[in-house]
Amino acid sequence: MNIQTEIKSAVDPIKLEKLAEVAVKVGLQLQAGQDLVITAPIAALPLVRLITRHAYLAGAGLVTTFYADEEATLARYAHAPDESFDRASGWLYEGMAKAYADGAARLAIAGDNPMLLAGQDPAKVARANKANSTAYKPALEKISNFDINWNIVSYPNPSWAKVVFPDLPEEEAVRKLADAIFAASRVDVADPVAAWAEHNTNLRKRSSWLNGERFAALHFTGPGTDLTVGLADGHEWHGGASTAKNGVTCNPNIPTEEVFTTPHALKVEGHVSSTKPLSHQGTLIDEIQVRFEGGRIVEAKAAKGEAVLNKVLDTDEGARRLGEVALVPHSSPISKSGILFYNTLFDENASCHIALGQCYSKCFLDGASLSQEQIAAQGGNSSLIHIDWMIGSDRIDIDGIKPDGTRVPVMRKGEWA
Numbered sequence: 001m002n003i004q005t006e007i008k009s010a011v012d013p014i015k016l017e018k019l020a021e022v023a024v025k026v027g028l029q030l031q032a033g034q035d036l037v038i039t040a041p042i043a044a045l046p047l048v049r050l051i052t053r054h055a056y057l058a059g060a061g062l063v064t065t066f067y068a069d070e071e072a073t074l075a076r077y078a079h080a081p082d083e084s085f086d087r088a089s090g091w092l093y094e095g096m097a098k099a100y101a102d103g104a105a106r107l108a109i110a111g112d113n114p115m116l117l118a119g120q121d122p123a124k125v126a127r128a129n130k131a132n133s134t135a136y137k138p139a140l141e142k143i144s145n146f147d148i149n150w151n152i153v154s155y156p157n158p159s160w161a162k163v164v165f166p167d168l169p170e171e172e173a174v175r176k177l178a179d180a181i182f183a184a185s186r187v188d189v190a191d192p193v194a195a196w197a198e199h200n201t202n203l204r205k206r207s208s209w210l211n212g213e214r215f216a217a218l219h220f221t222g223p224g225t226d227l228t229v230g231l232a233d234g235h236e237w238h239g240g241a242s243t244a245k246n247g248v249t250c251n252p253n254i255p256t257e258e259v260f261t262t263p264h265a266l267k268v269e270g271h272v273s274s275t276k277p278l279s280h281q282g283t284l285i286d287e288i289q290v291r292f293e294g295g296r297i298v299e300a301k302a303a304k305g306e307a308v309l310n311k312v313l314d315t316d317e318g319a320r321r322l323g324e325v326a327l328v329p330h331s332s333p334i335s336k337s338g339i340l341f342y343n344t345l346f347d348e349n350a351s352c353h354i355a356l357g358q359c360y361s362k363c364f365l366d367g368a369s370l371s372q373e374q375i376a377a378q379g380g381n382s383s384l385i386h387i388d389w390m391i392g393s394d395r396i397d398i399d400g401i402k403p404d405g406t407r408v409p410v411m412r413k414g415e416w417a
């Protein structure tokens with residue numbers, strides 16, 4: 001009880017309230033009468049309650065929250081029978097898919113301990129993840145196809161804060177992580193809703209410029225990197241707010257600093273080195289070096305976590321191909337904070353990145369009307385996974401290559417050219 005009170009006091013209540021308001025008004029643009037499905041770690045209860053209140057103030061029909069608990073997860077690894085690790089709550093995901101098909105919006109609160117499963121059998125973790133990804137597919141498709149408005153925000157869960165700031169006492173770690181989340185989420189200003197409108201305008205300028213250029217490929221060069229990423233036919237750049245198929249303009253990721261599009265699954269050539277560690281389900285994968293041929297990773301090395309990296313690449317055929325390429329200036333606020341969050345939502349917004357696996361269908365011109373087959377024919381990748389990792393730094397240059405071979409500087413030393 002005491003600890004709970006102390007931790008609560010480490011999180012500025014006014015900024016937490018603003019985060020809840022931004023999640024509902026900017027992140028979701030929740031519509032009057034719309035239902036909302038929330039998933040959250042149990043530690044994020046204070047934020048769930050604030051979001052629920054703001055959702056009903058915005059006219060929500062029905063708000064339903066599903067909580068995850070770290071101790072319950074660990075109890076499964078300690079005591080569940082072996083067959084448990086090939087199973088997942090498919091019935092729950094089918095229900096969520098039905099809720100989204102019926103018009104509900106989706107909000108996820110991130111904040112899980114990124115190292116929770118670090119001490120568990122990696123084979124069991126991989127099996128459980130695969131079973132979960134497979135069962136989750138009907139619900140995830142509604143989100144990755146952007147059928148509905150959705151949003152992710154974060155809560156400074158103490159177990160996460162201890163991973164980010166291992167040398168600080170818990171209360172201090174929570175306070176620092178909370179402040180970093182609030183700054184990155186732009187709720188530490190007088191009018192966060194107005195700040196988001198301005199940020200969205202700036203991101204739209206970048207994506208409009210890239211869409212106008214119609215590059216056939218991007219060429220990344222820097223230490224350990226000489227990579228040509230062909231872009232999908234009819235690709236479209238996005239950044240900041242965008243409009244879901246249900247007509248609602250939302251900001252799926254809070255924070256967000258990226259503009260991103262779909263690479264061509266068959267047209268990636270050369271080698272690339274990661275510039276920041278990738279935290280993947282309890283393992284830190286660091287100093288990744290991979291080589292692509294015909295869009296496929298044919299060689300993969302990592303100074304740390306190489307076995308886990310190779311397991312990820314073996315998930316399915318699409319796991320060795322790219323589903324996203326994203327541009328983030330080196331001077332982004334999250335990059336400047338110098339904090340490794342061990343959480344993709346933050347870390348991907350510190351640097352240019354690529355993602356292995358599933359592409360976003362919204363990153364195509366007229367994406368909403370394309371079938372899965374058409375998306376594949378235009379070079380869109382499909383996979384059970386979508387894992388972002390960082391390849392940008394202040395030593396990376398990027399050129400855009402036009403279909404006739406003309407080169408246009410896009411970034412120099414990590415900044416917009």
Ligand code: ZN
Pocket residue numbers: 258260324326348353388
């Ligand atoms: Zn991204």
Ligand code: ZN
Pocket residue numbers: 324355386387388
């Ligand atoms: Zn991504």
